[in-house]
Amino acid sequence: MKAKIKTAIPGPRSLELSKLRKDSVSDGHGSVSGVFIDRAEGSNLIDVDGNIFIDYAGGIGTMNVGHSHSLVLAAIKDQVEKFIHPCFTVAPYELYVTLARRLSQLVPISAECKAAFFNSGAEAVENAVKISKSFTGRNSVLVFSHAFHGRTQMTMSMTYKEDPYKKGFGPFISNIHRVEFPEKELDLKSLEIDPRSIACAVIEPVAGEGGFMPVSFDAMRQLRDFCDEHDIIMVADEVQTGFGRTGSLFAMSQFGVEPDMFTLAKSIAGGLPLSGVVGRSDIMDSVHVGGIGGTFGGNPVACAAALAVLDIMENEKLPQRAIEIGEKIRTMVEGVMSSSPWVSEVRGLGAMQGIVITDKNNGPDKKHTSRIYQNAMKNGLMMITAGTYGNVIRTLMPLTIKNDELDQSLEILSNALRVP
Ligand SMILES: Cc1ncc(COP(=O)(O)O)c(C=O)c1O
Known part of the structure; x- marks a missing residue:
């Protein structure tokens, strides 16, 4: 399924649940997105407000075969x-x-x-x-x-x-x-x-x-x-x-x-x-x-x-698919780099690619990474970051992601990477 966003992110029902969560779940257990999930299928997460995301977090790398295979x-x-x-x-x-x-x-x-x-x-x-x-x-x-x-x-x-x-x-x-x-x-x-x-x-x-x-x-x-x-x-x-x-x-x-x-x-x-x-x-x-x-x-x-x-x-030859996915990610990021100097490196193996975001002095830029993350989220791409300095966007999408989903997600990500 393609990503489709109907509400502000997080949507109203997610916001309600976040309030309940605040009362009953330890603050020590964080969540990177404030979006509550209703269903998951293949490469998609569908939230309680009906928004459809493409999942680049894959349960932090647990969903290589996709959700609900x-x-x-x-x-x-x-x-x-x-x-x-x-x-x-x-x-x-x-x-x-x-x-x-x-x-x-x-x-x-x-x-x-x-x-x-x-x-x-x-x-x-x-x-x-x-x-x-x-x-x-x-x-x-x-x-x-x-x-x-x-x-x-x-x-x-x-x-x-x-x-x-x-x-x-x-x-x-x-x-x-x-x-x-x-x-x-x-x-x-x-x-x-x-x-x-x-x-x-x-x-x-x-x-x-x-x-x-x-x-x-x-x-x-x-x-x-x-x-x-x-x-x-x-x-x-x-x-x-x-x-x-x-x-x-x-x-x-x-x-x-x-x-x-x-x-x-x-x-x-x-x-x-x-x-x-x-x-x-x-x-x-x-x-x-x-x-x-x-x-x-x-x-x-x-x-x-x-x-x-x-x-x-x-x-399903998923390891081979990981190579194709990785090549597509790298090509997209390399295309963005000339117009977005803050995208300083893309590195990794196969579909485990990290996109490094740096500031004018070539230091890690966690705040800019967070702006890119927010932009991708509101357009339907659920991601997570990584890095000792919090300035790396990582790709852990299901390896079963379909070509049209991959293309759409790369477009969302490339637009987000252009955000100054
Ligand atoms: C390389 C590596 N080792 C160990 C762990 C710990 O795994 P868990 O969170 O399942 O305890 C992780 C989790 O991210 C990891 O990436």
Whole structure:
């Protein structure tokens, strides 16, 4: 469906709901748009006032197969009829095992792999760290500037941006060591510990919340060499880059190096809460029985949805589609740059493109980014921004977006990018 806006944004019903929300929902849980959603379908969000948006946020990257995909709905309905939650720790079920097997075969690691499932991206990262500690007998973690790994105590400590993610929540976990994000080269000059005390290095192949910045291919190779030299587990955090977003099922296959472990979440289950750690079997098996798990991890309804997502990725060739989408975005943005000097860069991989907005002195311009966002919203494009300095517009649209929707959305975005 094309975008269609009938009211001021937010519309009257959304404004009413915002008032109710104010009375009953914690102020600490923000929402970037004040628009309340009534329905979602494919690449569209339809709000409670009947406005139709094209969705460039995709539930912050959870909707790569699109909203309410018929195969995901069918898998969910079918599973709900059978059972909802016996809890894998109590009474296991085949779906969990089938999903573990499929993902273990799909991740770009040539060694035998195994998987374990959790609920959120943060939990996956947290467990990847636990497993790495278990395997190596070490307790330090290497992370990068601009990293985002989640909001639990461990993953918040690994995350870079102070406000809003860490402000007032210290003290943070010690033994987390940070070096510069390797956009060009891996620079370990600031590393002040013995590399042989590091259990794992955790890296996003494209920094997500940090501003859609890809790691250079050279730097990824250097990190792999560093990990090999010091027997450090290399963890690719593909929570945001995974499931076709960057032009391959997992971004790491474009870098020509194999990590030892993957953390996966977001688009894994078509919008249901599920996450996973998939990695070399020898590493995954190093934890004592009961050392990892959780009540809801690998919920069967979410596992059924995840199996449908893998079928859709393959049948609809969504990773290839991500490349086409990315090329269209880049062509549009490059066309706008000459007349809009504040659009200083477009960067990313596949359909994970970041558009960087800067001021006259080439510094990050968060206010201008916000004006562009508002203009796009009122014309029917729901977006989100990213970046340590809040000056990057990011694209996380469903990869199932139709050509006429993509063309219309790019027109809305190009007009918004021209707003001074
Ligand atoms: C790369 C990465 N890791 C981890 C997380 C945390 O995921 P969740 O919000 O599901 O805990 C995110 C979320 O944005 C992410 O982008």
